[in-house]
Amino acid sequence: MNRGGVPIARIAGIKISADWSVLVIGALLAWGVAGGAVPAYAPGTALWLAWTVGVISALLLIGSLTAHEMGHALLARHRGLTVDGIRLWLFGGVAQISGDWMTGRTEMLVAAIGPAVSFLLVGVFVAASWLLISVGAPTLVTIVPEWLAGLNLLLLVFNLIPAFPLDGGRILRGFLWTRTKNRMTATVAASRAGSFFAVVLMGVGVLDLFFGDPIGGLWLMMIGWFLHTAARGEAHGEQTRHALEGMLVGDVMSKNPVIVPSWITVELLVDQYVMGHEFTSFPTHSIDGRIDGLVTMRGIKQVPPQQRSARRAIDIAIAADRVPIARPDEHITDLLKRIGAASDGRAMVYDGGTLVGIVSPSDIARLFQTGPGRMTARVAA
Ligand SMILES: [Zn+2]
The missing domain is CATH 3.10.580.10 (CBS-domain)
Structure with missing residues (x-):
């Protein structure tokens, strides 16, 4: 079912499992903090302390990702859809929801709740850093909520891009579906936007690979490729479903x-x-x-x-x-x-x-x- 996922927790009856690739993203995130943010804002920090802050930050970000997916999963379940669980992997998290969306409105709401949770988290981390600064906490401590607020904001903006199958694309499909009453045309439009954005992302990745930051470029190309495949898969699945619809x-x-x-x-x-x-x-x-x-x-x-x-x-x-x-x-x-x-x-x-x-x-x-x-x-x- 989970294609190699390791079960790690069960929250409110929803199974959370992680793919081994989460270790890769966790390590990259911890490295980003320990080798980037800490030396920049708190120079002279001991290496072990920098890495401790890095690992804590990475764990809290993975927790934020899980909370975002939890939002999708709980609302989907509330709306009568089947939730198989949440899977964490290389590109973040996926709430595995099966069953029919039934209405565009349901899809819009279930898609929008994830970014809403991320928005809430940005607020929580901004408030936490403000509070810590006001009580005079050391920079090494205030870095953590600041970094988390920044990355949750990035996650929020990225997810709101109207490109299927990102949350923004799902909101777009749900909206078009409600407006046109035609799920098929709505899916095709949202998937086209998804493929277009994926190609742009891969293009930026290629430029970055040669003229800027090679690792970041490679990363963008991978995300673009993944999105492109997913957008095409969604469009194809919808066409198949539509072709068989009404056939006895x-x-x-x-x-x-x-x-x-x-x-x-x-x-x-x-x-x-x-x-x-x-x-x-x-x-x-x-x-x-x-x-x-x-x-x-x-x-x-x-x-x-x-x-x-x-x-x-x-x-x-x-x-x-x-x-x-x-x-x-x-x-x-x-x-x-x-x-x-x-x-x-x-x-x-x-x-x-x-x-x-x-x-x-x-x-x-x-x-x-x-x-x-x-x-x-x-x-x-
Ligand atoms: Zn989401």
């Missing part, structure tokens, strides 16, 4: 599957059924007529030719209870959520107790081979 299982499935006796040998199955039909999977029935399995071409190919006469269809079939069942009048998008690897990407379609069709990966793939004309037609509709 009955429209997509391969109708009238050939049902074979489960006790015949694989050899007989190949000679009598596989050769003569275009189907890629065959349901099997037991002696009492019950559907008890589904043989796929993959299963057949795994049997060496010399063993085909010794093994029966049922031996290589996927057990019927492991294959998802669908109805012809069900939306294909609902079925896709249930189809898993256990059934080789297939489902059996029943109409009132009778097996009427099979949905296979090639049926789904066919939907996308109809070309952009169909996609446009659906967008216009």
